[in-house]
Amino acid sequence: MDTADPTVVERPDYSALLTELFRANEIDQFQLMMADLHPAEIAHFIEALHPHDRQRAWQLLADQRHGDVLVELSDPVRESLIERMGAEELSASTQGLEADDMADLVGDLPQSRAQQLLGSLAQQDRQRLENILSYEEDTAGGLMNPDLLTIRADITLEVVVRYLRQRGSMPTGTDQLAVVNRENVFRGVLYVTDLLTLPVETLVGEVMDSDGVVQILDTTPDREVAKLFTDRDLISAPVVDSNNRLLGRITIDDVVDVMREDADESFLGMAGVQKDEDMFAPVLRSARRRNIWLGVNLVTAFAASFVIGLFDRALEELVALAILMPIVASMGGNAGNQTLALIIRGIALEQINRHNARSLLRKELRVGLINGIVWASVVSLLSTLWFGNPGLGAVIGAAMIINMMLAAAAGFLVPMTLKRLNIDPAIASTVLLTSITDIMGFFVFLGLATLYLI
């Protein structure tokens, strides 16, 4: 293995290649290629298969890799594969998984299967796992791995190095050793690089980092953990309980996963899709899962229709109103969405506080006013030319300016209010916002028209 000369190749699209081998039934080649890939890559490939092909690909994958790939799969795909695995098969394939990965897996299993799996573990492993499982999945405690090396402050670097050589290995991704006292109270960390560069006779206590180090409380939400890692360029960080006792460590690879899921959730949430939706889920399940927001949207759409219905006389007299009214609603929705996205991002970055909220709102209202005036002029002119009715042009112009300012206000207030109600603004804001801009757009435009044109 180690003598092979690495050569530079453009990374081929492994997913397409694998799929071709799989479909052509070139089993040997297929298995050779799978052996070269990392678990996450195999997981991507399996997720991109049609459900009835996944089972076969899964069986072609070497048994000893099942565990690592399970960890990387998205929840619905993982569940569908585990459903068909026997108890022994599952317990065999999850042996050797890191404790935090194992906890992730067990946490998503149905109660009975989780008990089965826990029962198959050695006493000590089971206790460690149950300890992690006692935390919410989205906290530092749920993310942490209890595998870590601890040392005392009163020994020299030489002793540490001798101990490590005797041990013969370190947990993957170890960039620091935790320094604890006799009661397992966290004192600081010793960087692995310092072990290699500083004089061997130095005491750990003299060179450990205790002041600048971030120890993370076990109950810290995972988003907060991700923020700490990004802001401070961490590779790993110790996790402690409220008595500062060391519990485990969080590593950057798990944090990267949190970030990716979070971004996914916001992105899909803005469009009214739940995270973890399997692209190839059965049609009925997908249809059902997406119905929540379609239902909410229908209620708001009927509310808008109801508002339009208030002005049926005006619409009967002047059909141009029906023709033009979607423009007012649509431009308001678009402008409001721009404000909305900025505010949601500002909330996520914790950049909006009571000192600047007011001036932000004022700014967005001004942007709404200016862009309202700009586009209202265009629309006003075009409408006047189209229908030869300057009054209509004036009314639609005024309605657009008002609606774009309302949209700016809604784009600010909707996410701020959801945030205060502890609802994730990324999930529910868009539908709420567009219903406001639709309803207000129709109301203002048809209302002004009734007052001045009819």
Add this chain to the structure above:
Amino acid sequence: MDTADPTVVERPDYSALLTELFRANEIDQFQLMMADLHPAEIAHFIEALHPHDRQRAWQLLADQRHGDVLVELSDPVRESLIERMGAEELSASTQGLEADDMADLVGDLPQSRAQQLLGSLAQQDRQRLENILSYEEDTAGGLMNPDLLTIRADITLEVVVRYLRQRGSMPTGTDQLAVVNRENVFRGVLYVTDLLTLPVETLVGEVMDSDGVVQILDTTPDREVAKLFTDRDLISAPVVDSNNRLLGRITIDDVVDVMREDADESFLGMAGVQKDEDMFAPVLRSARRRNIWLGVNLVTAFAASFVIGLFDRALEELVALAILMPIVASMGGNAGNQTLALIIRGIALEQINRHNARSLLRKELRVGLINGIVWASVVSLLSTLWFGNPGLGAVIGAAMIINMMLAAAAGFLVPMTLKRLNIDPAIASTVLLTSITDIMGFFVFLGLATLYLI
């Protein structure tokens, strides 16, 4: 420093605290607190300030921290601060920055200032910097840091350790040393943890990882780099040219920044906002930057109005059509956006290929059909009750089913087509999709009504 006993505190909201100290003019306290924060945290705080306060906060920040904070600031805020810095001040504050951070900074400066800054560097540093700057910012070459330790394969671990102790330090975040031959051709990597756990008399060549290691080609796009790091849980990776010569390394902290920017761009892009928009940018600048999508949206809104205008006779005869038509458009837009978000994510994860594209489209059409039937029944019933017109109920039901299937098709085809045209689907898809669902919704509904009701 090192004797302080670390204590566990809930992390206070530093941003709010800092803002209060700043506004209360408690300069000493403010500066003490800033000294404790990391550059990214100070950058977040400054970005959340109103522009006229940023300059003052900047001056209160210790000079030697200016460089690190500049690196973390978003482009528009950074530019506004640099504008006011003298050439010497800028060159002093950027001394000691890592080469990749420096390249980021210089790459965004106006030509003349970049030249000034480059001119102030020592010959060797300038050359290294110009080398990075010769790459596109969004490639592995633009991300890499040329600072790395290299060793030869034919020495023992003991020699390596002795060399490191003499050197006395390693670049931050070093988890592996690159092994190269005399011609600087990359041969493999030696993990720092192996240095500490394996017998000292071992030869580097015997234990280096050459087969399983990912060396990244300098021209690889940064998204691809991020994918590799996430899929393979990397902490750092060597960058090579097409002759496999070692150029530098990429570290996870820079990759995390790429991921964050990417997620930001998609999220804001879906709402028609350009990334890097400064929340507190001057009103006029913000207004102008947002006008592109408002303009596009206006064109499509007028197109929808034009379609409605084709059916003015029908609208005059049956005002209920005007009242109900937004429902058809809105439900189509909502359903289409759900498909759209899933497909955009699938494209980003490279999970859509020519083998599964067809069955994905088929699935989305079926979901559209089922949810179309579900919600069309509801709308059909309510419309019939509202207007006492079963024919109208039938027409709106049929129109909704057709439009929701069209929406599913558009949600699939719009991003796939943009992708083929090399346009980022996350940026332009939403506006295109909703214009299609609006136009088709109005056309189908009013068209069917004209055929069967008028």
